[in-house]
Amino acid sequence: MAQFLDRPKHIEVQLLGDSTGNVVHLYERDCSVQRRHQKVVELAPAKDLPREVRDKILADAVKLAKSVNYRNAGTAEFLVDQKARHYFIEINPRIQVEHTITEEITGIDLVAAQIQIAAGATLQQLGLTQDRISTRGFAIQCRITTEDPANGFSPDTGKIEVYRSAGGNGVRLDGGNGFAGAIITPFYDSMLVKCTCLAYTYEIVRRKMLRALVEFRIRGVKTNIPFLGSLLTHPTFIEGTCWTTFIDDTPELFALVGSQNRAQKLLAYLGDMAVNGSSIKGQIGDPKFKGDIIMPELHDDNGKLIDMSEPCKIGWKNILDKEGPAAYAKAVRENKGCLIMDTTWRDAHQSLLATRVRTVDLLNISRPTSYAYSNCYSLECWGGATFDVAMRFLYEDPWDRLRKMRRAIPNIPFQMLLRGANGVAYSSLPDNAIYHFCEQAKRYGVDVFRIFDALNDIDQLEVGIKAVQKAGGVVEATVCYSGDMLNPQKKYNLEYYMDLIDKIVRIGTHVIGIKDMAGVLKPGAATLLIGSIRKKYPDIPIHVHTHDSAGTGVATYVACAEAGADAVDTATDSLSGMTSQPSVGALLASLEGTGLEPDINVHHVRAIDTYWAQLRLLYSPFEAGLTGPDPEVYEHEIPGGQLTNLIFQASQLGLGAQWAETKKAYEQANDLLGDIVKVTPTSKVVGDLAQFMVSNKLSFDDVQKKAKELDFPVSVLEFFEGLMGQPY
Incomplete structure (x- = not known):
């Protein structure tokens, strides 16, 4: 009658029998650690088997073999239940994979003994009588295979690129297919090598096996070594109380920590680069800049070198932090000149390059920027594109970028783009998500939120406005400019825009934003639009954003400033023009002598630009290939x-x-x-x-x-x- 055994142990007894009817045992092996009846780790002798149970099993094994006149090497297999009762399973009439641990603890060469017995030798002649067979210490065997434990132990195939074995006193290797250059196919056994360790105590042999596993270096195919390490460090294995379904019953064994393989990956990357060139998405050719970037130096009006060991502390953010958004907006409106917002840190480079600049390259120029642009209305440095590209291409954390930039530039307000009810996503988000996002963005460094909606929908815009108001940020509710309002046949006319402005003002905004995404705001239209807004709303600051795609951006900004705009967006000269924002240097020159100067030191601006000129060459493989303005x-x-x-x-x-x-x-x-x-x-x-x-x-x-x-x-x-x- 078949019986169900709960969590049994699998115990084997190694036997040798000769042609005269003599049979001896070479003690037992604990083969309980197995998966789908396939043994994974074996131990000899069993650690937690009571002596009386061991003696009974050994005696039964010899008795069974003698009863059938068993000759040569074989293994009697038993199950032992939780009440220490043992049950016979079968006799395997062959040398088994795990025979190595028996050889280690007894010092007997089983393979040689088997051959000699087959040739007619008796156990007596070989000196293998039961009274002369004893054990010393403990031995553990691990089967190292080309399997992926994290994927259901599925076999892995491929070429072994690196193969380094373990070694040392008490470490035995029985080799299989393991060597550098070996091709592991799906048609053969997945075992590469058997690693057997011997020591005087169970704990020492367990640690020795762990050390041996760590010493292995097998690259090119996945192996079960990380899993074996997890197994040998589990408390149950340490106690030696494993059972036949232990692996299946213990899911935490699969929380694997693999080796980094840094050297091999680096060599493979360098080799691929040398042969095939860069595989970075969008890269064409090699960077035009090689070497170390030279950092700029800034000098004061007396020619003295400015100490930039610490960030500048003077700037518009001081008003914002001390008195709040309303006071900041009031101060901007009362300012005599036309302020600038620098877009170099986000919109400028994303408009010219097919990728975005890494955080480290922004932080390297942060302290000089805090001095050169200290009178800047704000620094545009964050938004939807930051999330999109930082995570998809740069593998960076956009929140981490924001925190680092805020610490590096404490004096200039930070500005971000908020897509109304979409936040930084491409579709509408729940209102509470927008509110939470704005609170987090404000906490980590964003000051001015340029809020827009892709279709100028006032309801969608209001969600973002209310969220920023609650978060305590500067609300810059923005109208997206499209078409040509000077063309009477276009639907986007002055009446359309003024109606939107009226609705925005009624909801409540600190600053009115005009966002010309394509650079189609002509100077004449700028005069009409900005002038009309300024006349109707004399106390609210106006901030204008455009691109220089047609080459008329500076002329448009001059018209905006003369019509009453308080701030306009520019980029450093090296990353300006065309699809980017108009040049800061060109605007400074155009406003010189008009009374509308932004109060920015042009020499400092040019010094900062030397950095960006070098950096653009570094990112040259991602250039879009634009060669000039496109009035089309x-x-x-x-x-x-x-x-x-x-x-x-x-x-x-x-x-x-x-x-x-x-x-x-x-x-x-x-x-x-x-x-x-x-x-x-x-x-x-x-x-x-x-x-x-x-x-x-x-x-x-x-x-x-x-x-x-x-x-x-x-x-x-x-x-x-x-x-x-x-x-x-």
């Missing part, structure tokens, strides 16, 4: 921050040679979607539709006629389904 932006209206990414995406899709068609398709896609305001995420919808049209050779009319049968991009479908949090 007045037609296609592609936002500056999107244009470089769109060029990169087009090349990835094989449309690089069709860039002219893509720009034209962008214009048509915009019309097909209803001439929408184009800023993340709506600009992505237009871009995806444009690339879809070029890829499939579809005209404006084709899309209209075949709309029901076309498989549009997901972003386009979501746009019409209203899944982006907008009431389309």
Whole structure:
């Protein structure tokens, strides 16, 4: 009758029998640590087997073998239950994998004995009588295999790149397929080597085996070594009380800590770089800058070198911290000149490069920036693009970036872009998530929140405004500028914008923001729009953002300043122009002598720019390949921050040679979607539709006629389904 045994131990007895009927045992092995009846770790002798039970098992094993006139080497196998009762399973008539631990504790060569017995020798002649067989110490054997324990012990295949064995006193290796250059195929046993250790006590042999496992270096294929390490350090194994289903019953064994393999990975990376070049997404060629970047020095009006061992403490943030957002906005409005916001730390480089600058490169220039731009309205350094690229391409923590920048520049207000009800995401988020996000952003360093909505939807905008108000930040509610308000045929006219401004003021804002994503705000339109806002709302600061795609950005800013704008966005000269913001140096020169000067030391600005000029060469492999202004932006209206990414995406899709068609398709896609305001995420919808049209050779009319049968991009479908949090 079959019986169920709860958590039994698996005990084996090694036997030798000769042709004269003599049988001896070589004591027992504990083979309880197994998976799916496949032994993983074996121990000899058993650590926690009572002496009387051991003696009974040994006697029964010899009795069974004698009863069948057993000849040669074999193993009698038993199960021992929790009440120390033993049950016979079978006799294995062969040398087993784990025979090594019996050899180690008895000093008897089982393989040689088996051959000699087969040749006719008796146990007496071999000196293998029971009274002369004894044990010394403990032995453990681990089977090192090419298996992945974290993936259900699935076999791993490939080429062994590095193979280094363990060694030392009491360490025995029985080799299999393990050597550098070996190809591990799926057609053979996965065991590479058996590692057997011997010591006088169980604890010493356990530690010796751990040391041996640590010494192994096997690269190129996964092995079970991390799992074996986890097993040997488990309290149950340390006590020696394991049972046959111990591995299956103990999930914590799979909390594995593998080796880092730094050297091999570094060599593989360097080899790949040398042969194949960089595999970083978007990189073309090698950096044009090699060597160490030279850091700038700043001098005061007397020519004395400024000590920048500590960040500058003077700046607009002092007013903000001491008196709050309303006082800050009032001080900005009362300022005589036109302040600047520096976008170099975010929008400028994302508008020119197909990737974003690493945190370390921002922090290296932080202290000089705190001095050179101490009279800056704010520093734009954070937002949706920061989260997107920091996590996808740079593998950095955007929150960590914010904290480090705040410590490095304590005197200049930080500004971020907040996508209304979307936060920094591409679709609408729960209101409480927006509120919590703004509180966290304010706590870690953001001061001014430029809040916008992709379609200028006032309800979506209000969610962000209220969240920033509650967090205690400076509210810069922003209108997204699109089209040409000087063209009477365009729907985005002065009346449209003033209606939005009125609604924003009623909700409550510290600053009015005008965000010209594509750089299509012409100087004449700037005079009309800013002048109209200033006349109606004389006490609220106005902050203008544009891109220099058409090359008219500085002229637009001068018009804005003369019409009453309090702050405009510029970038360091080396990262300005085209799809970036207008040059700070050019604006300073243009405002000189007008009474609207930003009170920024031009020599300090130029010194800072020497750093960015070198850094841009370092990031040259990610350049979008822009060579000059593109006045065609007045037609296609592609936002500056999107244009470089769109060029990169087009090349990835094989449309690089069709860039002219893509720009034209962008214009048509915009019309097909209803001439929408184009800023993340709506600009992505237009871009995806444009690339879809070029890829499939579809005209404006084709899309209209075949709309029901076309498989549009997901972003386009979501746009019409209203899944982006907008009431389309």
